[in-house]
Amino acid sequence: MFVLSSPSGAGKTTLSRMLLKADRNIALSVSVTTRPKRRGEVNGRDYHFIDPGRFTAMVKSGELLEWAEVFDHRYGTPRRPVEQALGAGRDVLFDIDWQGTQQLREKARDDLVSVFILPPTVNELERRLHSRAQDPHDIILGRMAQAAGEMSHWPEYDYVIVNSDKARAFAEIRAILAAERLKRERQIGLSDFVRGLQEKL
């Protein structure tokens, strides 16, 4: 379970898409949300857009691994697709905030790797938020203020990346994923492999 979190505008969604394109062994967990669809977003790809009643029903029936409320809208992670992907031996990418990460961390303990992405400067953060032209100005101001709060959560993450250059940040994300896959405890079958070598020596 591989989590990418960041304040809005730090580039997390772009980096997630690059990763999904480059690495066939990782599947995206598509969140459900009650917020309206933005221009350019696709239902089922960016989010599953559902109404508040359906969201409440999913919470009650235990269909969500985690959920959180941000800016008066709710966001959650459907459990089934995650369990299916993990069961099939794939890694799962979560593009979620610090609240969701806290809940996932409690459930997944050892098997969760979390990365926090920071913007290099405040100007860059503002520029990225403005380039999403669909948000009204007061929403952008709200996001800027919120970003300051979200940033406080970097100490809860395993890794921190400062996204001053997209290509570099992407290479760093891939290095983290590659390294985590090389961790001894994640390499299933290594005992048998070493025993096989030893028997021939």
Place this chain on the structure above:
Amino acid sequence: MFVLSSPSGAGKTTLSRMLLKADRNIALSVSVTTRPKRRGEVNGRDYHFIDPGRFTAMVKSGELLEWAEVFDHRYGTPRRPVEQALGAGRDVLFDIDWQGTQQLREKARDDLVSVFILPPTVNELERRLHSRAQDPHDIILGRMAQAAGEMSHWPEYDYVIVNSDKARAFAEIRAILAAERLKRERQIGLSDFVRGLQEKL
């Protein structure tokens, strides 16, 4: 502190040299040893070749961070150069065996990252040992037998790499190093950086 260990012939020394050449932020810890110099080895680069009396004196005066005996010869890590490099903010690479790693691990706890390199097959291990033409045949047979024992220690390491392709194994080592440097607790100054961003928001 970055440790590469492996049974003889798994390619660790070649990979260490590639890493030192590619990454200027890491310095090699050159071990002292009482074993005779092999053809092609350079005193001060591959090892500091010293006599048994000097080795014993270094152990007694606490000049060694760790030491171990292998094939009737002693190997040790001089303390001073390691402390100087770490103090200057550099990483230090250790090309040492599992005994040395166990001792270092006790001393360095959180700040040690260890990688175990395995050969892909027994044939490949034998081929690599034979290509070091300077070793007599009975020494090679001894090393093959020893390799089986050394391999048992892979579960003590943080990461395991199977060296079936040198370029790939090298890329994996670099990914591990890059990822470890991105770990939250290793990024000194991040608190100040985030506070700086927050003050401007």
